[in-house]
Amino acid sequence: MRDPVVVSTGQTYDRSSISLWIESGHATCPKTGQTLAHTQLTPNLALKNLIAMWCRDQRIPFESTEVNVKPNSVILNKTALEAIKMTVSFLVNKLTASQTIEATDRLVHELRVLAKTDSDSRTCIAEAGALPLLVKFLGSEHQSLQINAVTTILNLSILEANKTRIMETDGVLNGIIEVLRSGATWEAKGNAAATIFSLTGVHAYRKRLGKKTRVVKALLDLARTGPTNSKRDAMMAILNLAGDREAVGKLIESGVVEMIGEVMDTLVEEAVAILEVVVKRGGLVAVAAAYHGNMVKKLTIVLRDGSDRARESAAATLVHICRKGGSEMVGELAAITGIERVVWEIMGMGTGRARRKAATLLRILRRWAAGLIGEHFHTQMSTTVNMTSTRIVLPA
Template sequence: MQKQARKARLFIDKNDEALRVRFFSFLDEFEKGRIPSLEELRLFFVENLGIKDARSCRTEIEFLEEQIVNHEGDVEPTASVLNGFVAITRYCRFLLFGFATDKVELQFESQKKPRKGLITREIADTFITIPKDFCCPISLDLMRDPVIISTGQTYDRSSISRWVEEGHCTCPKTGQMLTNSRLVPNRALRNLIVQWCTAHGMPYEPPENIDSSAEAFSAALPTKAALEANRATAALLIQQLADGSQVAKTIAAREIRLLAKTGKENRAFIAEAGAIPHLHKLLSSTNPIAQENSVTAMLNLSIYDKNKSRIMDEDGCLGSIVEVLRLGLTIEARENAAATLFSLSAVHDYKTRIADERGAVEALAGLLKVGTPRGKKDAVTALFNLSTHTENCARMIEAGAVTALVVALGNEVVAEEAAGALALIVRQPIGSEAVGKEEMAVAGLIGMMRCGTPRGKENAVAALLELCRSGGLAATERVLRAPALAGLLQTLLFTGTKRARRKAASLARVFRKCENYALHFGGLGAGYAFAGNSTTSRDSSFVGDVSVAMSISVPVL
């Protein structure tokens, strides 16, 4: 067998080799900004490869994407080349076979009972398939900048940096003492994460301080050929959004949503080509699939900062997004409208415009009360962003957002952000008065101090501190009457984060100044006296800043 193997020659079919060379020539043409002619592409795909309809084209795309998933770094063609093949094949799918052939697929999709939303399926798939080794042990999120600490464990840089800044000197996972504070980039793991994200169509936008030109990433980043092919595909899709049939518009919105899932380059050229006005019109569609895809495409486009202004400057677009939030035809459409408002509200000047839009805050509050877990998360993050602008306080009170936030304190999925929003609202007298009128507000915040996450406890004690400061003696006495508060403050002083300890000490000082302090607490006074004299309270100018995980990423769907 060995002798025969040595004598055997590798046989390469000349026709296959010619096809391979031709396909690479298409990549070269796209990379140089030249789009191959319709005749050339038809000859190659239809006559040579035997791909004669859109269904066959989709099958080829799925096969190529599977190859990317299972790709090994030292095997040719590289992942980037395979991405280029996918981009060109997707372009040819619409150039050669049009849009009408997908009508049956859309009809089948709309008739499924019970129908899971497009978005729900994608979110579920994303979270189920993320490899455990790619997630940070602290945040449990996909790592964007993995680093190795002295114990040999890997964490996301932002999470472990925060851990160390809070005064911890042990490894969160092993409990070992840290011998030094060096953070060594785990480039091998980062490369694997980038390749995995590319294969699954997930965005990977590393922090700005990462050298994006590093060789470790070059293999997985999209090539110019892939970007140019995607640009050509976007032009076809936008043309259908403008002039196509209702079926074609629905398909085009779906494909734009998928294209906008990854890469700021894709999001930029899709918007520059004029997609936003056409997606805006589709928001009012009576077709649930069309509406859901259009609002989700708008969400994905809004992640790119320059597109935020394009959306807000489009006449009536904000109002249409709010209408989908209020009256969307599917729960997924309403949830993604809320997520879009969250994304847009990242710009400070847009916070008041969103809050002043008729029905926006009311709809967010309603979704926070009765939405799905994901819908509540979208709503509370949007409300938190709006609460960071002082001019929105009165509007949020009027719209019932305060009541919804207080109720949300009892839901562990959204309690942390709800406490953060309340801590901002109560800084103003009218906000303090509104929260003070909510019967469950103080109890809910104290419950957070007892059972919440470290950041949730931090936000809860911050909210109580601001409530006492802004609400005066009456509010302070009401908080003082809460059972077990002294013990919880003591616990925070010893086990809380650095900020939580400062907030707890500041709250104890406020209590000590209350003229009814001795009446209400008598024998427990030693606890507050200790807090007031603790070294943790030396920052007397502390104003109870809020800590919310603003690394919350906009879902890319």
């Protein structure tokens, strides 16, 4: 079979074979004997992808043939969904009966590919009971099988309904956390972190995951020691967790501020974005202590040399620091040579949010300067008045 298509009964056939059957005058489904409601053929894209993948693995040439048909969309959707269900059911049943690691790995890889395809495939895979099967492979010593299992769950988690299934199916969340902590490869750990990121898109799950010390420490370890892609996956999950005020406390306890300092030079955008949220959620004292007075300088460098996104986060962070840290922090910022010019540049060329934050920074700096000038003028006037009074009083 090279070009699988689905007929109105939901059965899949090779296009050339079923076309010949219909053109020969038959109006029934060869397998079920049912009369065909129509003779439109819907491509079974899920199965076609699997065939193409198998051909690549076996080094068999596979030439894709696309046929442009425009059947009724309702019929197309219903027929295509039946085809996906059939394919998923076949794979899950095979996986249940599979006896060798190699065969299991191939089947899980096929589910991984399907789960990446579309929402219907993600729904069908979860409803077919794949999650309890995948849990068993998260702890596998076979590296490829572990990667395929955790990545399949990651792809399934894209669908909102599946986030609940993942959180509530026995062993799935713990399995993901264990892969995050001690997975066999960086790829497996990174995809486990990406799954945590996906799950934290739901507020209730963000709170729940943010309370787990194992999750927080594992993400911070990966952000410190992993390769760039895995670090980025971990930091995006940390950024989501930091959206919850209680989780920020756990992150600070576990060393998030120190981690930011370690990766600031290589992953500037992610590091400054996390720093912004930590400061906003009450972590200014921890940040100030960790940076030993260099925090404002580091952010100013990002403000001057960073990407648009990094400059936006840096400007927002500096606004929070100035508002929460008082005149001492504003004075530190004002003392940096050329700071007003940098702020003016962002006001003219930054993103919309960066321009707004830069304008706020400029107002803060000018009010601070005006306050100092006012105090200085008040002091001078008082001194002059006192001296004048002294001159008047003494001759008397």
